[in-house]
Each structure stands twice: as C-alpha cells, then as structure tokens.
Amino acid sequence: xxxxxxxxxxxxxxxxxxxxxxxxxxxxxxxxxxxxxxxxxxxxxxxxxxxxxxxxxxxxxxxxxxxxxxxxxxxxxxxxxxxxxxxxxxxxxxxxxxxxxxxxxxxxxxxxxxxxxxxxxxxxxxxxxxxxxxxxxxxxxxxxxxxxxxxxxxxxxxxxxxxxxxxxxxxxxxxxxxxxxxxxxxxxxxxxxxxxxxxxxxxxxxxxxxxxxxxxxxxxxxxxxxxxxxxxxxxxxxxxxxxxxxxxxxxxxxxxxxxxxxxxxxxxxxxxxxxxxxxxxxxxxxxxxxxxxxxxxxxxxxxxxxxxxxxxxxxxxxxxxxxxxxxxxxxxxxxxxxxxxxxxxxxxxxxxx
Numbered sequence: 001x002x003x004x005x006x007x008x009x010x011x012x013x014x015x016x017x018x019x020x021x022x023x024x025x026x027x028x029x030x031x032x033x034x035x036x037x038x039x040x041x042x043x044x045x046x047x048x049x050x051x052x053x054x055x056x057x058x059x060x061x062x063x064x065x066x067x068x069x070x071x072x073x074x075x076x077x078x079x080x081x082x083x084x085x086x087x088x089x090x091x092x093x094x095x096x097x098x099x100x101x102x103x104x105x106x107x108x109x110x111x112x113x114x115x116x117x118x119x120x121x122x123x124x125x126x127x128x129x130x131x132x133x134x135x136x137x138x139x140x141x142x143x144x145x146x147x148x149x150x151x152x153x154x155x156x157x158x159x160x161x162x163x164x165x166x167x168x169x170x171x172x173x174x175x176x177x178x179x180x181x182x183x184x185x186x187x188x189x190x191x192x193x194x195x196x197x198x199x200x201x202x203x204x205x206x207x208x209x210x211x212x213x214x215x216x217x218x219x220x221x222x223x224x225x226x227x228x229x230x231x232x233x234x235x236x237x238x239x240x241x242x243x244x245x246x247x248x249x250x251x252x253x254x255x256x257x258x259x260x261x262x263x264x265x266x267x268x269x270x271x272x273x274x275x276x277x278x279x280x281x282x283x284x285x286x287x288x289x290x291x292x293x294x295x296x297x298x299x300x301x302x303x304x305x306x307x308x309x310x311x312x313x314x315x316x317x318x319x320x321x322x323x324x325x326x327x328x329x330x331x332x333x334x335x336x337x338x339x340x341x342x343x344x345x346x347x348x349x350x351x352x353x
Contacts, residue, residue, distance in 0.1 A: 061089020063143030063334030066350025156244030182291030
C-alpha cells in the first residue's frame with residue numbers, strides 16, 4: 001500500500017519519535033515491496049472456492065481494484081469496467097511517476113488479475129448499463145471517483161489549466177502546449193496541487209503555491225509539502241485569487257502573459273476539525289505576473305448518476321461506503337463516500353464493500 005496518508009499517521013504515532021525519529025514505516029514497506037518485485041517473489045494468496053456469485057465494478061482505480069481483490073479472495077467472480085485505456089485510475093493517471101513508478105503499479109494490478117478478476121478498459125458504465133447489470137450480476141460496486149476538476153469561479157478563471165487533466169497528459173506522454181520556462185501559480189492546498197507543483201519543477205518551471213488558509217491547514221500530506229519546498233516550490237498562504245487577466249498562452253508577451261489578483265485573507269476563528277476559518281482582510285490585495293496558471297482546488301463526480309442517492313433511509317452508511325438495495329445490492333465507495341480522499345481510504349472502501 002502506498003496510501004501515504006495512513007502511513008504518515010502511523011509514523012506520527014510511533015513513540016520512537018519521542019526519543020529521536022519514528023520508525024520509517026513508509027520506506028520499510030517500500031523496500032520490502034521493491035525487493036519482492038525485483039526478485040520476482042509471488043504470494044500464495046488464500047482464496048475461498050467459487051461461490052457462483054458475480055459482481056460488476058465501476059472504475060479500476062484504487063477503490064475498484066481493492067474491492068475486486070478482496071471479493072475474489074472471498075470466492076466472487078469480478079468484472080471491472082474502466083473508461084480509460086488502462087486500469088489504475090488516479091494511481092495511473094494522477095500520481096506522478098516519481099512517486100509511483102508505472103512498473104510497480106502494473107505489478108499490483110497483475111497480482112489482482114491473477115486472482116481471476118477481468119478488467120474491461122475503454123468501457124465506461126452508463127446509467128443504462130447499470131440497469132442491465134441488475135439482471136446479469138448479483139451486486140454492483142460503484143467506485144468511479146471524482147473525475148471532473150472543479151473550475152475557478154472567478155473573472156478569467158477559464159485561463160487556468162486544471163491540475164488533474166495536466167497530470168493525466170503528463171502520464172499519457174501527450175505533447176504539452178506548455179513552454180518549460182518562467183513561473184507558474186498553482187492554486188490549491190491539496191495533494192494534487194503539490195503534485196502539479198513538483199511536476200512543474202521537473203519541467204523547468206518555477207511554481208508558486210497559493211493557498212487561502214494557513215500552511216498548517218493545508219490538506220496535503222505535510223512531508224509531501226516539505227519535499228516540494230525543498231525542491232524550490234514557493235508557498236504563499238492566506239491568499240485567494242479573485243481575478244485573472246492576460247492575453248492567454250499564445251501571447252507574444254513571453255515575460256509574463258498573466259496577471260493574477262490575490263485577495264489577502266485573515267483568520268477569524270478555528271473550526272471544529274482544527275482548520276482555520278478565514279475571511280477577506282478588508283480590501284488588501286496583491287498581484288502576481290506569471291507565465292502559467294494551474295488550478296487544483298478539488299474535483300467532483302463526472303456524471304450525475306455517480307452521485308449518492310439522497311434522502312434514502314433504506315441505505316446503510318458505513319465509515320467508507322454506502323450500501324443501497326435497488327433490486328440487487330449496490331455499494332458506493334471511493335471518493336464518492338470517503339471523507340479523506342486518499343489512496344489508502346479508497347482501498348479501505350473497497351475492502352469494506
């Protein structure tokens with residue numbers, strides 16, 4: 001498991017840290033995993049006999065793959081339906097290769113396929129297909145994730161490049177319409193924003209992270225943020241964009257085609273979960289002239305039917321998934337139900353389902 005959020009939590013709880021440093025759980029697990037791959041070790045995974053039941057799984061991301069792995073071990077036949085040309089979801093398209101090498105991901109997926117799981121790529125599930133599944137399968141797991149990036153709702157917001165599609169293009173090795181020079185603003189404070197910023201560093205661009213709250217409020221994993229700062233990423237906290245102006249990426253003004261206006265924020269109170277509540281600090285603002293603008297402020301379900309059924313008292317809500325009964329059991333998981341949007345939590349929802 002490379003779900004860093006869970007690993008960082010466990011390392012932080014290690015009492016060795018009260019004397020010097022906590023046990024490096026993440027690095028130890030990575031070492032064992034890499035050693036097993038390099039020596040071509042194979043696990044003899046115990047599975048129950050085929051029980052004759054079949055489950056359809058929407059999405060080959062960490063939630064769908066996790067569900068298929070545990071269901072197959074319990075004797076269920078599993079078929080995964082994935083819209084993209086390759087399985088993996090955020091693992092394949094959203095996490096840069098310097099964090100998750102492609103060969104490591106492929107090893108994990110192959111291990112799941114060897115349990116008898118079938119993965120159908122380039123096969124997105126539609127609402128009509130879901131209805132047909134009710135007669136072909138005994139249950140359905142919906143782990144489609146949040147595939148639609150949220151746009152900046154500000155003047156000139158359409159000029160910003162969305163972080164998730166940008167990372168997708170990099171992983172797909174598509175030619176980028178991006179001059180690898182100058183400076184960039186990356187708006188957001190989550191792990192996607194960090195991944196975008198660190199990817200830009202590797203492209204020769206100087207990124208500036210802009211986050212509306214304080215550094216300690218950022219949802220990104222703290223060690224990942226520190227590594228970004230060590231690599232030269234700059235951070236501007238307590239600022240939020242209110243307008244973007246410029247001639248666009250094809251401008252002849254190569255020095256700084258964009259001007260970003262940032263509203264200064266201030267802390268007004270502390271929320272229950274410990275993150276600061278911020279409000280505009282009067283009319284105080286500042287501007288940045290940059291060559292590129294990226295937005296990584298979050299994502300949402302791509303299709304209307306991916307949303308959870310609302311107001312249905314017959315649904316069973318667990319910590320990581322929701323079970324509904326619509327002729328057959330339908331379980332929603334992954335980003336659709338997880339409070340924490342991490343790989344570890346997505347896999348957990350698949351196991352719980």
